[in-house]
Amino acid sequence: MNSNQKLDGQTPITLLVGVFERPETAEGLLRAITDGLPPTHLRFVPRLLEETARYPMPDDLLLRFERLTRSVINKPSFCRMLSDFPPMVARLARLFASSPFLGEILIRDFQFTYFLISPEQSCPPIEREPLRKEFHGIVSLRDTTVNRRFDLLRMVRRRELLKIGIRDYILGEPLHVITRSVSVLADEIVEAVYRLQYHVLCERYGEPDTSFTVLALGKLGGEELNYSSDIDLMFVYGEEGTIEHDGRRTYHEFFNELAGLILSTLSAQTREGILYRTDARLRPDGDSGPLARSLASYLHYYESRGQLWERQMLIKARVAAGDPSLGKALLDQLTSFVYPRTFFESPLREIARMKWRIEEEKTRPGALNVKTDRGGIRDIEFVTQALQLVNGGTCPELRTPTTLMGLERLHRHGFLTTQEYDTLCQAYVFYRRVEHVLQIEADRQTHSIPRSGSGVRRLVFLLDLSSAEEFFSKLDRSIEKVRQLFDSIFQPAEQQSSPTVEGILMANSLSDKGTQLLEGLGFAVPQNAYRALRSLCYGQFPHLHRNTEQEAFREVLPFLLPLISVTHDPDHTIVNLQRCLGGHPFPEALYKLMVFSQLLRESLVLLASYSNAMTNLFCEKPSYLDFLNSHLVRFRSGDAPLPSEERGLHSHLCHLKQMEFVRLALQDAWGIKPAEAVERELTRLADFVVREVFARFFRDEDPVLLVGMGKLGGEELSYRSDLDVIFLCEDGSDVDRWIALAKQFMADVVQVTPHGRLYEIDARLRPEGPQAPLVVTVSRYREYLSSRAMFWERQALVKARPVAGRDDLARRLMAIGDEMLYEPGLRPSDAEAIVEMRERQIAEKAGRPGDVLHEFKYARGGLVEIEYAVQALQIRHGRDWPQRPRQTLASLNKLLDRGHLDHSQANTLRSNYLFLRMLEKHLFLLFERRSNRLPDDEKQLAFLAKFCKLKTKADLVDTLAAVKEQNHAIFSSIIRTLRHG
Numbered sequence: 001m002n003s004n005q006k007l008d009g010q011t012p013i014t015l016l017v018g019v020f021e022r023p024e025t026a027e028g029l030l031r032a033i034t035d036g037l038p039p040t041h042l043r044f045v046p047r048l049l050e051e052t053a054r055y056p057m058p059d060d061l062l063l064r065f066e067r068l069t070r071s072v073i074n075k076p077s078f079c080r081m082l083s084d085f086p087p088m089v090a091r092l093a094r095l096f097a098s099s100p101f102l103g104e105i106l107i108r109d110f111q112f113t114y115f116l117i118s119p120e121q122s123c124p125p126i127e128r129e130p131l132r133k134e135f136h137g138i139v140s141l142r143d144t145t146v147n148r149r150f151d152l153l154r155m156v157r158r159r160e161l162l163k164i165g166i167r168d169y170i171l172g173e174p175l176h177v178i179t180r181s182v183s184v185l186a187d188e189i190v191e192a193v194y195r196l197q198y199h200v201l202c203e204r205y206g207e208p209d210t211s212f213t214v215l216a217l218g219k220l221g222g223e224e225l226n227y228s229s230d231i232d233l234m235f236v237y238g239e240e241g242t243i244e245h246d247g248r249r250t251y252h253e254f255f256n257e258l259a260g261l262i263l264s265t266l267s268a269q270t271r272e273g274i275l276y277r278t279d280a281r282l283r284p285d286g287d288s289g290p291l292a293r294s295l296a297s298y299l300h301y302y303e304s305r306g307q308l309w310e311r312q313m314l315i316k317a318r319v320a321a322g323d324p325s326l327g328k329a330l331l332d333q334l335t336s337f338v339y340p341r342t343f344f345e346s347p348l349r350e351i352a353r354m355k356w357r358i359e360e361e362k363t364r365p366g367a368l369n370v371k372t373d374r375g376g377i378r379d380i381e382f383v384t385q386a387l388q389l390v391n392g393g394t395c396p397e398l399r400t401p402t403t404l405m406g407l408e409r410l411h412r413h414g415f416l417t418t419q420e421y422d423t424l425c426q427a428y429v430f431y432r433r434v435e436h437v438l439q440i441e442a443d444r445q446t447h448s449i450p451r452s453g454s455g456v457r458r459l460v461f462l463l464d465l466s467s468a469e470e471f472f473s474k475l476d477r478s479i480e481k482v483r484q485l486f487d488s489i490f491q492p493a494e495q496q497s498s499p500t501v502e503g504i505l506m507a508n509s510l511s512d513k514g515t516q517l518l519e520g521l522g523f524a525v526p527q528n529a530y531r532a533l534r535s536l537c538y539g540q541f542p543h544l545h546r547n548t549e550q551e552a553f554r555e556v557l558p559f560l561l562p563l564i565s566v567t568h569d570p571d572h573t574i575v576n577l578q579r580c581l582g583g584h585p586f587p588e589a590l591y592k593l594m595v596f597s598q599l600l601r602e603s604l605v606l607l608a609s610y611s612n613a614m615t616n617l618f619c620e621k622p623s624y625l626d627f628l629n630s631h632l633v634r635f636r637s638g639d640a641p642l643p644s645e646e647r648g649l650h651s652h653l654c655h656l657k658q659m660e661f662v663r664l665a666l667q668d669a670w671g672i673k674p675a676e677a678v679e680r681e682l683t684r685l686a687d688f689v690v691r692e693v694f695a696r697f698f699r700d701e702d703p704v705l706l707v708g709m710g711k712l713g714g715e716e717l718s719y720r721s722d723l724d725v726i727f728l729c730e731d732g733s734d735v736d737r738w739i740a741l742a743k744q745f746m747a748d749v750v751q752v753t754p755h756g757r758l759y760e761i762d763a764r765l766r767p768e769g770p771q772a773p774l775v776v777t778v779s780r781y782r783e784y785l786s787s788r789a790m791f792w793e794r795q796a797l798v799k800a801r802p803v804a805g806r807d808d809l810a811r812r813l814m815a816i817g818d819e820m821l822y823e824p825g826l827r828p829s830d831a832e833a834i835v836e837m838r839e840r841q842i843a844e845k846a847g848r849p850g851d852v853l854h855e856f857k858y859a860r861g862g863l864v865e866i867e868y869a870v871q872a873l874q875i876r877h878g879r880d881w882p883q884r885p886r887q888t889l890a891s892l893n894k895l896l897d898r899g900h901l902d903h904s905q906a907n908t909l910r911s912n913y914l915f916l917r918m919l920e921k922h923l924f925l926l927f928e929r930r931s932n933r934l935p936d937d938e939k940q941l942a943f944l945a946k947f948c949k950l951k952t953k954a955d956l957v958d959t960l961a962a963v964k965e966q967n968h969a970i971f972s973s974i975i976r977t978l979r980h981g
Helices: 023-034 044-054 058-071 075-084 087-098 100-108 110-116 128-139 146-169 175-205 251-267 295-305 308-314 324-333 348-362 377-391 403-412 418-440 454-462 468-494 499-506 512-520 526-538 547-565 570-582 587-596 598-608 613-620 623-637 653-670 675-697 735-750 778-787 791-798 807-822 828-845 863-880 888-897 903-927 938-947 953-979
Strands: 212-217 231-237 242-244 248-250 292-294 318-322 704-709 723-729 775-777 801-805
Touching (some): 044 087, 087 110, 087 146, 087 454, 100 110, 100 146, 110 146, 175 418, 212 324, 231 295, 231 324, 308 377, 377 403, 418 454, 454 468, 499 526, 512 526, 570 598, 598 623, 613 653, 653 675, 675 801, 675 903, 723 807, 828 863, 888 903, 903 953, 938 953
Parallel strands (some): 723 775
Antiparallel strands (some): 212 231, 704 801
16 A cells, blocks of 8 residues: 555555455454544554555554554554654554564553654663662562562563563664673562562571572573573572571571572563573582572582583673672682683583584474574584683683673684684574574574474564575575584594494403493493493394494494493493393384484483383383384473373283383483373373273263272372272162172273283272272262261272262262361361371381381371371361362462461472382382382392482481471371361
């Protein structure tokens, strides 16, 4: 449409054809925009259509504009302003086209449209002091709740991100200025959150007499933050000590709680949005280490155990919040660690290996990742950081956290030629601009470049390029040049591969040198490792490998050995791996697949590091290796295939169960599924299997209900759990028939077949115990609970859940639970009954006195005491809960939310429950033991300790003792309170 065309409130649809993909929808949007406005207010419409037509996805842009006109308070006045000031229309269109995320801010906070009238004045470059002053005012509000103050921070963040986006996409601010502005905003928000949470804790515990600082790492540390970047943080306090204020609290406890509050506040999602996704895993010992440490603790860690990747990581460390002098003191004292004057061995090879591992792990077939792919952002960062590490000890000026500044100084001091510097700088700026465009679209951390469609058109337009061909040509040139430079620096070091390992394979016996080499890789019995490696390379008589198969194994071996050597028992792992791979009918194809798939290599080594149970399936049926490989990407992403989707693959439900165990063991070990999720999925698997078997004997219309009790009912199954069930039927139905079918059902579930057994199943929780009829009517069950049942039998209803059978019976079961359990609530006599039950369990089930130390379920302070304490509180208070969780951890959270447990108790019980369930899990995965006690064997105990991330078997025993002591103290306190009403 021409700007001189007149409009009378109606736009002919012919003018919209060729501009919009859906002209009829566009016509409706224009009608909604202009509806009820006089002609003098419509002069902006031709300009709007002209601007819209210039951008990719004009339909979406027009929709956002229509939504904006709906959000403003005075639409006529707003449209009159647009008509009187045409540049506003162009700026709105540019902003909407550049970033739907920024557009949503503008639609939500329409008053910010005034920024676009004179953006140079309304959106000045960000400065720390005015921002800090504003945040200080928010933090200091005393008549406003803490949560409301955090929401005010989120609102200011939205406003400031919009202003930065306007300077970026409307005013054309340079990249390094934008990234620094986003980083400054993040710094000041972290500072404000720290100040507010620090004040909250000081009011609660008193003020520690030492300082605290927050270090920024990664892109925030380099002041290179993207719009949607995670922020990496590390927390430091000055000295150890104790706060004397209404009880003792150590500085370590205080500052770790403070760090946890900072992280949870930053990442909390409210209706005002989120502040930042945060990550503290770069701290010493990662997730297993404390969130906060003293300065001395950090120094001791890095001096004694610091690794090369941590030197590289600390290049970007700087103070983001808190006491700057403390942060400076730590970083100054770490200078010699980060930048040693000399290296005993060049770090280039290990840095290159880290990069190649990242590429293998992150790269997806057919995808383009501007960050992690060959020749991408990470290549440039690794080149920069490697040269800084190697030369920073003798050239202090190279010590800067910012990549572009680091490149400039490396060039200035002659460590990069002008051509190399230009190549890396130009590529880095180009990549970061691409990254910004990708992430500002929807405030989503992504680095994947679309190959076609509207996403590419948007990239091309916002990067001021002429076509997709020009974009991909520029991208390909940058990738090629950066990778060539990367290889020129790192490849020479890697050419010194491991000929000694090949020599071991070629030798007919293990030499002293070979023994030393294998011992250096962690093998305690090198001869066994040698035999396993030779078997994998050459095969076993009569199935010997051809030359091509041997060569394929030699190719994968350098990738396998480092993975095996870092497992908890490399000897155990290599033998299991040989069993797993040795029977495959096509070893060459398998080895080549492992060369190209880091995920497959790591998964197989991980499974081999567990017990034989995790590899037996592949020994018995090698084709399952192909099944595993075809599903690994989905497994790694966290997706859970429904068992029904796999029904055609598995000839028996036992195979389905075993492969699902493999999937969950991998996802558990990768850390992509928390313990609660693994328990739910193990329960979901059991539900599926049980319903499949149930359907063999019972029709949908049969008036029978299968009820899950215990861990099955509570959706808390572990790998080793039995299934506790009871059977109910309708009053007046053929009970004898249902009993006969229920017996067949039970026998089918526990039957031992060549494929294994489905589950152990137990119906002893039924009324009158194991000698009573297997199936009872609903009325008899209710009558038994109300008249003769002991309290623990009613208590079991907390976990009762319908698993299979008629819905009407399921509703009646739930009503019985309400009537028998929650309506009367927990009486003092019931609390007494719980104590009596515990004492009987301790006497009968915890074992001999000498066994109690290792027992962790029924012993005093064991798992059962956590469950009983939670159940007692749930029965006491659950009557008014709209939904009653069955899982112990979910119930803990509910009790905490409702104020029936304090944070200290809830956190302790949660942590201890996860620890004890972890022991239960590892005992099965490592030793195939269905046991509630630690192993007596010293070697097994030490092996288990390593999997629990504890140094020695003594640490494991001591930790278990401390956990049980804490549990019993909390259990006793809760029961004591309940006993007294």
